[in-house]
Amino acid sequence: MKLSGWGRFPVVECHIAAPRNQDDLIRLAQSRPLIARGNGRSYGDSSLNSQLTLDMRHMNHMLAFDNETGQLTAEAGVLLSDIIDTFLPRGWFPAVTPGTKFVTVGGMIASDVHGKNHHKDGSFGSFLDWIEILTADGEVQRCSRNQNADLFEWTLGGMGLTGVILKAAFRLRPVESGWIRQTTVSAANLAEAIDIFEASGSSTYSVAWIDCLSSGPSLGRSLVYLGEHAALTDLPPEKLKAPFETPRKRKLNVPLDAPGFALNRWTVKAFNAVYYKAGHSKSGTQLVDWDTYFYPLDAILDWNRIYGRKGFAQFQCVIPLAQSKAGMQALLKAISAAGQGSFLSVLKRFGPQDSRFSFPMEGYTLALDFPVNRRSLDLMDKLDKITLAHGGRFYLAKDARLKADTLALSDTRVSQFREMRKSTQAAETFSSAQSDRLAL
Amino acid sequence: MTDTSKQKTALILGGRSDIGRAIAHRFAADGYTVALAARNADSLETDKADIALRYNVPVSLHELDVLDTAKMPQFVDGLGMLPDVVVSVVGLLGDQAENETDLEKATRVMRSNYEGPALLLGIFANLFEQRGSGTLVGVSSVAGDRGRAANYVYGSAKAGFTAFLSGLRNRLAGKGVHVVTIKPGFVRTQMTEGMKLPAPLTAAPEEVAEATLKAVRKKQSTVYTRPVWLLIMFIIRHLPEPIFKKMKA
Numbered sequence: 300m301k302l303s304g305w306g307r308f309p310v311v312e313c314h315i316a317a318p319r320n321q322d323d324l325i326r327l328a329q330s331r332p333l334i335a336r337g338n339g340r341s342y343g344d345s346s347l348n349s350q351l352t353l354d355m356r357h358m359n360h361m362l363a364f365d366n367e368t369g370q371l372t373a374e375a376g377v378l379l380s381d382i383i384d385t386f387l388p389r390g391w392f393p394a395v396t397p398g399t400k401f402v403t404v405g406g407m408i409a410s411d412v413h414g415k416n417h418h419k420d421g422s423f424g425s426f427l428d429w430i431e432i433l434t435a436d437g438e439v440q441r442c443s444r445n446q447n448a449d450l451f452e453w454t455l456g457g458m459g460l461t462g463v464i465l466k467a468a469f470r471l472r473p474v475e476s477g478w479i480r481q482t483t484v485s486a487a488n489l490a491e492a493i494d495i496f497e498a499s500g501s502s503t504y505s506v507a508w509i510d511c512l513s514s515g516p517s518l519g520r521s522l523v524y525l526g527e528h529a530a531l532t533d534l535p536p537e538k539l540k541a542p543f544e545t546p547r548k549r550k551l552n553v554p555l556d557a558p559g560f561a562l563n564r565w566t567v568k569a570f571n572a573v574y575y576k577a578g579h580s581k582s583g584t585q586l587v588d589w590d591t592y593f594y595p596l597d598a599i600l601d602w603n604r605i606y607g608r609k610g611f612a613q614f615q616c617v618i619p620l621a622q623s624k625a626g627m628q629a630l631l632k633a634i635s636a637a638g639q640g641s642f643l644s645v646l647k648r649f650g651p652q653d654s655r656f657s658f659p660m661e662g663y664t665l666a667l668d669f670p671v672n673r674r675s676l677d678l679m680d681k682l683d684k685i686t687l688a689h690g691g692r693f694y695l696a697k698d699a700r701l702k703a704d705t706l707a708l709s710d711t712r713v714s715q716f717r718e719m720r721k722s723t724q725a726a727e728t729f730s731s732a733q734s735d736r737l738a739l
Numbered sequence: 740m741t742d743t744s745k746q747k748t749a750l751i752l753g754g755r756s757d758i759g760r761a762i763a764h765r766f767a768a769d770g771y772t773v774a775l776a777a778r779n780a781d782s783l784e785t786d787k788a789d790i791a792l793r794y795n796v797p798v799s800l801h802e803l804d805v806l807d808t809a810k811m812p813q814f815v816d817g818l819g820m821l822p823d824v825v826v827s828v829v830g831l832l833g834d835q836a837e838n839e840t841d842l843e844k845a846t847r848v849m850r851s852n853y854e855g856p857a858l859l860l861g862i863f864a865n866l867f868e869q870r871g872s873g874t875l876v877g878v879s880s881v882a883g884d885r886g887r888a889a890n891y892v893y894g895s896a897k898a899g900f901t902a903f904l905s906g907l908r909n910r911l912a913g914k915g916v917h918v919v920t921i922k923p924g925f926v927r928t929q930m931t932e933g934m935k936l937p938a939p940l941t942a943a944p945e946e947v948a949e950a951t952l953k954a955v956r957k958k959q960s961t962v963y964t965r966p967v968w969l970l971i972m973f974i975i976r977h978l979p980e981p982i983f984k985k986m987k988a
């Protein structure tokens with residue numbers, strides 16, 4: 300069957316099998332090499348293996364929940380959206396969530412995902428207590444920070460390349476309502492945006508949407524969204540009666556692939572300008588429901604089709620704090636000059652993180668998406684170079700086109716990752732189109 | 740805690756199948772206590788935990804092999820309660836070519852799709868009739884609407900099951916007991932994994948589950964999922980035999 304990531308580029312003909320339980324999985328995993336696939340929300344080719352791609356979505360049982368600690372034990376194929384449906388009404392919310400709720404537990408661990416609270420709480424791994432994983436020797440092993448610690452740490456952010464995660468135990472956070480107190484601050488340019496982030500370190504959530512086609516003195520003009528879980532005392536009386544009930548949103552559909560010309564310099568520019576104005580006028584604090592705050596794109600099913608048949612590619616890098624301002628400036632200049640506007644450009648502050656192979660490090664991260672065509676691929680090559688020059692690195696969950704040398708240059712951990720894969724036989728057992736391309 | 744005395748109970752025969760599992764989830768979400776019956780019921784512990792956790796309802800597991808007809812009364816007694824709804828999802832597709840030459844295999848397909856599910860629902864029918872309430876649901880198949888070269892051993896057993904359900908419904912009308920026949924077309928499950936199925940005609944197990952709950956609530960008699968299969972099967976049933984022969988569908 301033809302498979303791709305969320306960006307619909309590249310498309311690979313893959314043999315798929317879908318285990319229902321541990322015995323199935325062990326039997327299927329005798330055929331090698333293979334890669335596990337969650338809900339296919341990584342953008343590129345990290346969950347594609349032409350010989351065997353294991354669709355983990357049927358291993359989606361929730362197994363236990365501890366009402367005291369908020370620890371959930373669940374199989375790897377459980378969707379984050381199901382976790383929210385089940386536990387938000389009981390007063391619990393994911394401690395770390397990516398910008399879509401349609402991801403699996405296994406996918407969140409393998410990418411060690413970050414949310415808008417990384418500067419305060421770290422990545423998903425900070426809340427992960429243990430996992431069970433099928434490794435190259437065909438055995439299922441329990442591992443944690445104290446037990447098989449090496450395997451545990453390499454698996455976090457290891458992009459499925461250490462084994463197949465079966466289940467995991469991780470903590471949710473207690474919340475008093477399903478509402479977020481959102482404060483919108485507009486920044487006239489990049490420097491202002493960074494100042495706002497630096498002054499907002501105590502906000503639980505922060506993220507900026509950047510108008511990446513603005514230039515000159517308004518290069519990097521943006522809207523910074525700060526957020527806190529609303530406490531009961533923040534709610535007006537009509538919401539107090541049912542603090543976890545938020546309006547169910549109608550799902551919109553993108554029915555067909557948009558024609559290639561729908562997204563071009565002018566439409567993107569117009570969209571960005573209107574969006575900025577609208578946000579600017581809404582500055583201030585308001586109550587927003589959790590779904591709108593964390594997952595605005597989930598309201599449009601299959602939104603990845605607006606980029607047309609050829610698909611699109613994401614670019615996401617992080618630049619260390621000391622170099623962040625210069626690096627971001629250079630990146631935005633290159634984008635603005637190329638006129639290759641990204642529909643959605645997001646800037647975020649990361650806090651410190653020390654890990655074997657996870658993406659985040661202290662600094663700023665910029666995420667952009669581009670339709671797949673020659674010009675934007677060239678632009679992304681340029682962005683790679685700027686990232687390298689400022690000591691930055693790349694997010695593999697978003698990547699579909701990076702080159703092996705670039706990756707190796709960006710991250711000294713790559714060679715250790717390769718060695719670990721060789722010495723544990725993971726290299727010949729678990730591989731994806733991405734790991735082949737990047738020589739992982 | 741929830742007061743279980745007022746909660747309705749749904750028993751799913753064939754609780755491990757993708758369709759059975761989806762039906763169990765849908766009824767649990769609606770507040771039903773769920774009982775899952777299957778072979779090797781112990782291996783459904785994860786399903787039990789999952790459903791109980793997600794929907795905050797009691798879940799029980801029960802060992803059942805519908806080919807072991809002698810043990811059926813014991814199975815029913817062993818439940819320790821009489822459910823409000825019993826859904827049979829049990830079925831076996833088998834391999835048509837093998838079924839044409841291997842009597843044992845053909846027998847197994849016939850018994851798994853017809854004899855077993857029908858006899859067991861028949862026992863519940865009598866108990867429901869005595870009580871004066873309850874709903875029986877049989878998951879049959881569009882394959883029972885007309886025997887086709889591709890799967891007539893399976894199809895004929897489903898046809899028998901469909902006729903049995905129709906007869907039960909007829910008998911129990913006015914006795915407070917309702918009988919639903921669900922006729923899926925293609926469904927994306929373990930049974931059809933790897934087959935190339937036309938997307939517009941293929942339902943997700945969750946769609947079948949939704950249709951099942953709705954049929955129970957609204958006392959519908961026969962439901963096709965997806966509904967377009969009603970039209971397709973209408974046409975197929977009415978094709979003149981000479982044309983149908985040429986199609987060898």
Ligand SMILES: Cc1cc2nc3c(=O)[nH]c(=O)nc-3n(C[C@H](O)[C@H](O)[C@H](O)COP(=O)(O)OP(=O)(O)OC[C@H]3O[C@@H](n4cnc5c(N)ncnc54)[C@H](O)[C@@H]3O)c2cc1C
Pocket residue numbers: 304305334335336337338339340341342345346355375376396397398399401402403404405406407409410411412413414457458459460462463464465596696697731
């Ligand atoms: C709209 C949108 C917004 C996003 N926002 C963010 C964000 O804010 N922050 C962020 O960090 N990410 C973000 N992402 C990326 C997304 O969170 C990650 O790509 C995530 O890994 C996707 O999970 P998945 O279940 O879809 O996994 P897939 O995409 O199917 O797989 C991703 C990787 O996980 C591995 N994997 C999956 N399941 C298993 C398993 N059981 N065992 C071992 N390995 C496994 C795969 O091999 C692959 O390498 C976003 C994506 C989208 C589409």
Ligand SMILES: NC(=O)c1ccc[n+]([C@@H]2O[C@H](COP(=O)([O-])OP(=O)(O)OC[C@H]3O[C@@H](n4cnc5c(N)ncnc54)[C@H](OP(=O)(O)O)[C@@H]3O)[C@@H](O)[C@H]2O)c1
Pocket residue numbers: 752753754755756757758759777778779803804805806828829830831832851855878879880881922923924925926927928929930931
């Ligand atoms: N998938 C389709 O396209 C489709 C279309 C039309 C109708 N249907 C019908 O829908 C129902 C569910 O099918 P499915 O697609 O979900 O496939 P499935 O997984 O093969 O389901 C069949 C179920 O029947 C159970 N079963 C078989 N023999 C049994 C026995 N002797 N005793 C107890 N249980 C027995 C199986 O139990 P085990 O788990 O123990 O094997 C399994 O749970 C079946 O009746 C099928 O005929 C399916």
